[in-house]
Amino acid sequence: MQLGGATSHGWFVMSAPATSTECERVVADLLALMTPREKAGQLAMRAHPDADGRDEVERFMSDLCAGHVGTVTGVPSREQADHLQALAREDTRLGIPLLIPAETGTGIDTIFPSPLAMAACWDMDLIESAEGVVAQEVSSLGANWAFSPEIALTGSGAVAGEPCCGMHIHLAAQIAAARIRGLQGGGARRSPSVLSCLELSGMGDATATGGSACREVKAICALELAQAAIAGGSVGAIAFDGMSGETRRKVEQAFRVLKGPGGFDGILLSEWDALALELTGAETAGRRAGVPFDALVAALETSDDIAHRVDDLVARVLRAKFRLGLLRSAFSKDGQGHGHALPTPVHNREIALKLASRSAVLLRNSPALLPLGIDSGDILVVGFAASDRAGPLDGCAGIAASVLDGLEQLGIPHRYVPGLALRGSDKAVSNMIAADRMAIGMACEAAKRAGTVVLVLAAPENGQLGEADEALLGALASANERLVVVNIGAVPLDPKVCGKPLPTVLHAGKLGTMAGHAIAEILTGETAPSGKLPLALPATDGTAGLPFGHGLTYADFALTDLAIELGRERIYASALLRNAGEVDGTETVQLFLERTDDEATGSTGQPMRLVDFQRVRLRPGGAETLTFELGRQELGRYRIDGSFHVEPGDLVLSMGLSSARAMRASLQLTPDLARSIASSERRFGTVPILPLASRSA
Numbered sequence: 001m002q003l004g005g006a007t008s009h010g011w012f013v014m015s016a017p018a019t020s021t022e023c024e025r026v027v028a029d030l031l032a033l034m035t036p037r038e039k040a041g042q043l044a045m046r047a048h049p050d051a052d053g054r055d056e057v058e059r060f061m062s063d064l065c066a067g068h069v070g071t072v073t074g075v076p077s078r079e080q081a082d083h084l085q086a087l088a089r090e091d092t093r094l095g096i097p098l099l100i101p102a103e104t105g106t107g108i109d110t111i112f113p114s115p116l117a118m119a120a121c122w123d124m125d126l127i128e129s130a131e132g133v134v135a136q137e138v139s140s141l142g143a144n145w146a147f148s149p150e151i152a153l154t155g156s157g158a159v160a161g162e163p164c165c166g167m168h169i170h171l172a173a174q175i176a177a178a179r180i181r182g183l184q185g186g187g188a189r190r191s192p193s194v195l196s197c198l199e200l201s202g203m204g205d206a207t208a209t210g211g212s213a214c215r216e217v218k219a220i221c222a223l224e225l226a227q228a229a230i231a232g233g234s235v236g237a238i239a240f241d242g243m244s245g246e247t248r249r250k251v252e253q254a255f256r257v258l259k260g261p262g263g264f265d266g267i268l269l270s271e272w273d274a275l276a277l278e279l280t281g282a283e284t285a286g287r288r289a290g291v292p293f294d295a296l297v298a299a300l301e302t303s304d305d306i307a308h309r310v311d312d313l314v315a316r317v318l319r320a321k322f323r324l325g326l327l328r329s330a331f332s333k334d335g336q337g338h339g340h341a342l343p344t345p346v347h348n349r350e351i352a353l354k355l356a357s358r359s360a361v362l363l364r365n366s367p368a369l370l371p372l373g374i375d376s377g378d379i380l381v382v383g384f385a386a387s388d389r390a391g392p393l394d395g396c397a398g399i400a401a402s403v404l405d406g407l408e409q410l411g412i413p414h415r416y417v418p419g420l421a422l423r424g425s426d427k428a429v430s431n432m433i434a435a436d437r438m439a440i441g442m443a444c445e446a447a448k449r450a451g452t453v454v455l456v457l458a459a460p461e462n463g464q465l466g467e468a469d470e471a472l473l474g475a476l477a478s479a480n481e482r483l484v485v486v487n488i489g490a491v492p493l494d495p496k497v498c499g500k501p502l503p504t505v506l507h508a509g510k511l512g513t514m515a516g517h518a519i520a521e522i523l524t525g526e527t528a529p530s531g532k533l534p535l536a537l538p539a540t541d542g543t544a545g546l547p548f549g550h551g552l553t554y555a556d557f558a559l560t561d562l563a564i565e566l567g568r569e570r571i572y573a574s575a576l577l578r579n580a581g582e583v584d585g586t587e588t589v590q591l592f593l594e595r596t597d598d599e600a601t602g603s604t605g606q607p608m609r610l611v612d613f614q615r616v617r618l619r620p621g622g623a624e625t626l627t628f629e630l631g632r633q634e635l636g637r638y639r640i641d642g643s644f645h646v647e648p649g650d651l652v653l654s655m656g657l658s659s660a661r662a663m664r665a666s667l668q669l670t671p672d673l674a675r676s677i678a679s680s681e682r683r684f685g686t687v688p689i690l691p692l693a694s695r696s697a
Contacts, residue, residue, distance in 0.1 A: 026327060027318045031311055033094060036300040042070035042096070042314045043272060045290030048080070067092040068293060070317060071099040071145070081142020097326040099195070099317070102143035104183075105396060109137050110348040110513055113359045114394045114490060115150070115175075117509030119165040119534035120551070121358040122588045122615055124178040130355050131182025133348045135194040144324055145195040145237075149179040151225055152202025154535060163202045166534025167548060168610040169221050176225055177232030184234060195236035195320055197269070198229045200251075201243060212246075216640045219250035223638050226255065230264050236320050237267035250640065257642030267316045275309065349514055356511035356518035358586075361531035362552040363494055363505040369452060369484050370504055371525025371554060372412070377451015379414040381407070382443050382476060384429070385488050386416065386456035392488060392515030400513050403456050403486065406520025415450070419443040419472045430466020440475050447479040454523065459489030473497060486519060492537055492546075499541045507531075528554045530586040530615075536659070547660035548610075555585025555620070562655055562663040566673065569680035571630040575655050575663065579618035586617045591628050592654040592662065593635070595647075608659065611635075628655070632680050635669065646678035 031039075046069045049056040063069050064087055075081045081100050089095045106112045112130045113121075121127065131149075138146055150163030151172055165172040176198060184192030203222045222240060229235035240251055248270075258264040272291050276282075279295040291313075299306045321327055362370070372379060381404065385391060392400040407414055421435030447453045453476055457469055465473065477483050477497045484504045487493045492507045506529070508519050521527040532551035539545040558578050565572040579585055594608040611634040614626055630653075636646040648671040656662025669677075 023319060023322045026322055027315050030094065030096070030318055031315060034314070036307075037297055038067040038094065039310055039314045040291070040293050040296040040300065041066075041068035042317045043275075043291040043296065043310070044069055044293045045071040045073055048072055048074040048076065061087070063293075064088060064098075065091040067094060067096070069098070070096070071101065071290060073101055075100050075142060078140060078142040085142075096318070097321060099145045099321065100143045101145040101147055101197075102138050102141065104134050104138050104146040104148040106394065106512060107134055107137070107352075107396065108141070109398075110134075110345075110352050111393050111396045111398055111400065112352055112355055112512045114510035114512075116164045116166070116490065116534065117359045117511055118355065119171060119175055120361050120507075120509065120531040121355060122171070122532050122613060123355075123358050124174055126351070126355050126358060127175060127178040128182040129351050131179045132185070133351055135183045135185060137348075139193055143194070144326070145197065146183050147197050147199060147239075148183065149176055149196070150199040150202055151176045152200075153221060163199070167536065168534075169224055170610045170612070171534060173225050173228035174232070176229045180229055180233030180235045184236065192234075192236065192324060195267075195324055196233070197237040197239055197267075198226060198235045200225060200238070200240040203240065203243070203247075203251075215247045215250045218247055219254040219640055220638050222251050223254040223257075223642065226258065226264070227638075230258075230266075235266060236323070237269060238264070239269035241269065241273055254638065254640055254642050265316065265319060267320055271309075271313055275306070275313070352512055353514040353518055353521075356514045357521060357527045359509060359511060359531050360518060360522055360529055361492065361507045361509075361533055361550075362522075362529040363492070363507055363533075363546060363550070364501060365504050365552050367503055369482055370506070370523060372452060372454075372484075372523050373525065375451075376482075378449070379407075379412065380446050380450035380453045381414050381416045381456065382419040382447070382453060382472070383456040384418050384420060385458040386454075386486075387418075388458065388488070389516075391458050392511050393513070394490065394510035398513065400511075401516035403454075403488075403516045403519050406516035406518070407523075409517060410520050410524060410526065412520065412524060414454075415446065417443045417446050419455070419476075420468050430460065430468055432467045432471060436468055436471065440472050443472065444475050444479040447476050447483075450480060450482075452482045452484060453480045454484045454486060456486045456488060457493070457495075459487050459491060459493040463489070463491035463493055465493070465495060477502065484523070486523070488515065488519070492533060492535070494537050494546055496541055496543060499543065501543060507533075525554065528583065528585055530588070532588050532590075532658070547658045549588070549590045549656075549658035550660070551588070551658075553585040553587060554581070554583050555579050555587070555618070556581030557585065557587040557618075557657060559589060559655065559657060559663065562665055564653060564665045564667055566667070569631065569676050571635070571653075571667070571669075572627060573630065573653055573655055573665075574625055574627040576623060576625050577616055577618065578623040579620055582620050584617065584619050586615055587657060588613055588615045589626055590656060590658065590662070591630075592656075592659060593630070594652040594654065596650045596652060608654070610659075632677050635674075635677055644678075646674045648674040 049060045072084055085097050088098050106114055110133055118127060151165055152163045153172055154164045154167055165175050180196045183194050183196040200222045203218050226238055276291050279299055280292055300310060386403040389399045389402045404416060419439060421433060421439045423429060455476055459465055473495060474497050483502060485495060485502055486506045486508055488508045490510050494505060495502060511518055522529050530553055532549050533546060536548040537546040558580055559575050561576040563574050573591060577589060590610060591612040592608050593611045612628050616624055632646060636644050638644055648669050651669055652664055652666050654662040654664045
């Protein structure tokens, strides 16, 4: 067989790893063979028909076998997916298989932490492993295109949306790249098992505020996320439907650089949206609707311009299918070809437990009531949330381990009281009811006899406790000063009683399937907390808030001896990290960059931005010198036209254990050094970024 041939069973390529040249050759050959209707079919997304609708099923099957369907959504099972793929390969003229998308969210069978909770772990290798499990589980259903990850930013203390990854673009970009690598099985290193789709619609909630400048910041942030996803994860598709018109236009302007020679060659679903709008005059979400088939076929017959655009869009689809290995003749009849063997449920739960444990953030622990031990005395657990097996899943189907489940598995003796009265399904827990006062009184009597009280709350999405929880919290704080508060709500919470913060607060967020086990292990010291806040908690009631990057451990870390060195094309920052505590611990050292000139600051949306971080594990008494390199990617920035610049000026570098607990050093980035850095290797982390047009200072 030679590459680029066609058999009676459809198009094939060699089973050995393919080069980009081979890919482009196959794509070009296919485009030359395709009719206008077959090209339109590759941009057509069709929903899988209901089995009860016989006429609808017949029309769907007829269109599929004619090559007029390229993507099928809502496929109910692996068996049905295999059947559809067999029809596409064997009954269509060119034998081009289908893309079968699925909404993966935070997991299929194994539910991992929500995006905001996951962002608190700062562990990219573990995030990649978790997404690898998601990819395997979605592949077992016959799907090969994950509408994930969804990435967005939020401001300091803002209510976090579903896909929010915090308030700093660098952390969000690293998370996006890690999730994509996990979904696609290692990015460019080998054929992906699942095509990923970076969804940027939530960037409409980006951090900056105010008119055109706000929209430009959103567009620049979206471009930076896209570049990270392309360079750091080899993302297969990008979408940003759902943005407002003006913001969308700004994003389109910034993204022009991705569409030129040497730019992104994957699927841009915004281009599908634009074409559908042009053909129908109606706003659509190409991410789920595709391009209308009949209207596109009619346009292809009359417009050369649309014909050229469609060739580009179809080539991107074929390229994605090639890289997924769909255009291969070596398809096993027994259903192989959907990826590697699934890991065991035990393996999946182990990864989910690790990620959940590292995503919990110890906000306060003074005096040190955690970890619980012999001196904790009798333990009383209070709160309906402690027995909740649905809340940690953040709306996903399934059952999670509750906090009580976790304590029982570890064999930790404890008593449990709900603290509030039962409510009907139509009653909000936040509202006080008559029976609550009796329930609170009973909980307080039990608290007075307990050595330590663990109150588990599920703060609502706005991050504000309701009347009932406030009353319970205040009463327990008065009854027993040894009060540990665990928040399993989506938004970090630092509650106050009589205007004062509580001594011990653990934010656990929506941690997924293994939530209760992870929380129990942290409470008892089986696992040490290492999470860091991905956003700042603003000051309230005249008390200090908690900064971005804050998070305590059971160890005692100190960072000293900040040193800055200027190289020819890099700036180097180093410091010494010590663990002066009595237990092992993991600390995340963060590096921030601030420009003191107003013009430079205004283009970023944040005057002090995270540019790098390192997670380090040290034994008691251990020490390690950490060195950060700041080059083109860290010191430069994009502009709205997509160009990349390194500007000279006065800089402040801050290195620390949070944005507030940091050492600072001032330096000047001279025009000569800025030009040298701008012309150096273009990188995202250690991965080359796209060859963008760049005008240095």
